[in-house]
Amino acid sequence: MITQKKLESLVNVDKINISFSSFDKNGAVEEAWLNCNDKTSEIYKQFSSQFFGDRLSLTLGPIVKSHNKEYFSKRNQFRAWEGCFDLRESDNKLTLYPGEVVSVSTQERIKLSSDIAATTIPRLSNADSGLLYVPSYIDPYWDGILQAVIINVTDNIQELELGEKIAICRFYETDGDISDNDKDRFPGKSHHLGNNWKKIISESSNPFPTKKQPVGRSTAFSKLLLKIKSKWKSILGFSVGGSSFLYLIFYLGSLHEKLNKLELSQEKLVAFQEVVKKQAEKVGELSEVTAISGVETLTLKKGDDFSTKLFSIKRPFSKISSIWTKYDSSKKLKVIGKFTKDPMNDDVTKVLLEVHSDKPFLKTEQIDITWMLVN
Structure with missing residues (x-):
């Protein structure tokens, strides 16, 4: 791996180039390239503060994309890009909800020659907190900001800030140069080569271009079937008109084997529920x-x-629970209740209450929410 002194010598001969971007709320982007001959410049000082031993710290950029549709409404969409939002509109903070998956890009832009490559590695402090950063690689001839994925694998709401260190980058020299023919092939192999913050913010370029597209969205029914085939003790819970719930408690037993032989469709859902109910009654597993x-x-x-x-x-967590909520309906708010298992204690259930409004709150106030957990 390349140390700071060696990296600076490679910067001086254009084998490695690193730029740092800064942003303001008016949409302006300032990009400055590292010049290691001017050790009094602010950019060199920033580089030195982010480089330690043989690694460069990578920091969080302003545009983020969520892959969890249920969280889209919590943020203002960035231009026409679904799921994308601008941290500068949320006090420069990224709030990650339980189980949320986001795509991020670094403030740093990296440009490499034919005989230099790099890898990105997660920061242990974030991983210890349950924020997983998916590592990646940087090919020779790369030029652009770096894209990555962060997953909140905990049941807790977590937070990162614009410019916070999220990963490290280690550079190394290859054993020989990459051919010019390979250089011409890289644009076709990488879906975000050449992307930078001026393109994204000033020129409205797609902040997170993708190569692989989803084949379709999962329906509530397909998600239910997946849980059943995974041998869950589960519930079928629906809200009707926001005020009543239908819940059905069952134990799978021998039904799991039967399900593998069934061709289930959305139209067969009602009939399937009756089969489940009768099987549950037969084995006597309906809970009180x-x-x-x-x-x-x-x-x-x-x-x-x-x-x-x-x-x-x-209260011991149970996968056969439902949650009711009640509040002052005159306030015209949407209240959502969720529950999950405490990973550290089987006798404890965690409950998350969310309050949503179509418009920003006009003043700071408090609201009492009555909740009831049923199993």
């Missing part, structure tokens, strides 16, 4: 309904359009 409830106070901050609260209750 019990409930636990409480009241939580959420603070609605002026200017925000949503608020959340995560808390724990001393």
